Amino acid sequence: MPSLKDLRNRIASVKATQKITKAMQMVAAAKLRRAQTAAEAARPYAERMDKVLANIAAGVGAGAQVPALLSGNGKSDVHLLVVFTSERGLCGAFNSSIVRLAREHINQLLGQGKTVKILCVGKKGYDQLRRQFEKHILELIELRSLKTIGYVNADAIGKKIIGMFEGAEFDVCTLFYSRFRSVIAQIPTAQQVIPALVPAQSGAPTSYDYEPEENEILTTLLPRNISVQVFRALLENAASEQGARMSAMDSATRNAGEMIKKQTLKYNRSRQAMITKELIEIISGAEAL
Amino acid sequence: MAAFHFELVSPEKLLFSGSVEQVVVPGSEGEFAVLKDHAPVISTMRAGIVTVSESASKTQRLFVRGGFVDVSDKGLVILAEEAIPVEQLDLAQIEAQIKDAEEDLNDARSDESKAAARDKLAQLGEVKRVLGH
Secondary structure, eight states: OOOHHHHHHHHHHHHHHHHHHHHHHHHHHHHHHHHHHHHHHHHHHHHHHHHHHHHHHHHHTTSSOOOHHHHOOSOOSEEEEEEEOOSSOOSTTHHHHHHHHHHHHHHHHHHTTOEEEEEEESHHHHHHHHHHHGGGEEEEEOOTTOSSOOHHHHHHHHHHHHHHHHTTSOSEEEEEEEEEOSSSOEEEEEEEEETTOOOOOOSOOOOOEEESOHHHHHHHHHHHHHHHHHHHHHHHHHHHHHHHHHHHHHHHHHHHHHHHHHHHHHHHHHHHHHHHHHHHHHHHHHHHO | OOOEEEEEEOSSOEEEEEEESEEEEEETTEEEEEOTTOOOEEEEEOSEEEEEESSSSOEEEEEEOSEEEEEETTEEEEEESSEEEGGGOOHHHHHHHHHHHHHHHHHOOSHHHHHHHHHHHHHHHHHHHHHHO
């Protein structure tokens, strides 16, 4: 049976924790709003990019030489997995669910006898994957020092991926990130970017004039597309992270509240019990006289 | 003049969406104007100024740094790498960028990166010229 002082201390400490989680929840809510606007603002570009790409791809489909970024290099032996996670913890199952999805893929690929290479963006995913797949991990890219994610950062990662592809270091590239649906729903997603998965075109393709040549446009458009997809993944992930943190901290605050209620009840009960006990002692002492 | 649909998007945001009468685009092989019912074209852009005419009296100018132009029967879509309305450009900032580009040109080893730096310098010079007036 804990003493009254112990109970008082415990209540005080839970209250302090609750204050922290409450503050974190509010910070996450403010950040979420910004991240969400950024993610939503980036969507039109990615969508138009998809459309333009689909238009061109439909046009060149018959041509002889299609760039490798679009059609792949014909092999699928070496897979590059780019795993986007957060830099900080305390955001519920956000990182674990992305890592779980990636891990399933890795195990499946390894089971098929393929070579797997992993590029980690974000420290948390690296920490989790390192335990099992240390020798597959090529590099960890940390974005911790960045306040806001700019297209420049995504472009740097995109260029790195393309450089590796051109150096024939992998055949297929897949991005793992969390798509932001709402504050309570973030969907871990695997998206293949090399070879590019072009959405099917409905209706007859428009016959375009190309300026400069078709292939020249494709060779600039495709690398750009990779960077844009990376950018989108980063932004979606940032919004998802804040959403996940907000709901995690919300439930933590609620749990702390419940715990305080329970402990206070217990504290009051034992205080009352002590008073009653003392009274009984006094009364029975008086009666004995 | 007849109006058509025009959209200008950069990775960060959607800058313009609406109907316009004429858009002048800095294509990589020369500037061209797009009017309603322009033949479908896909082109790359160099850095330069996009002039958007919503009506004869209402014109807007935006600086874009490279990207793609897609003209189809549904209208004109510009995918810009970066787009800034001209009013928000800062001459001092451009000059700093020119300086950077000059340094890049001096540092460049391969012919390719040298050509890229020279291109960039020429583009920035163009922007400066436009701003100067």
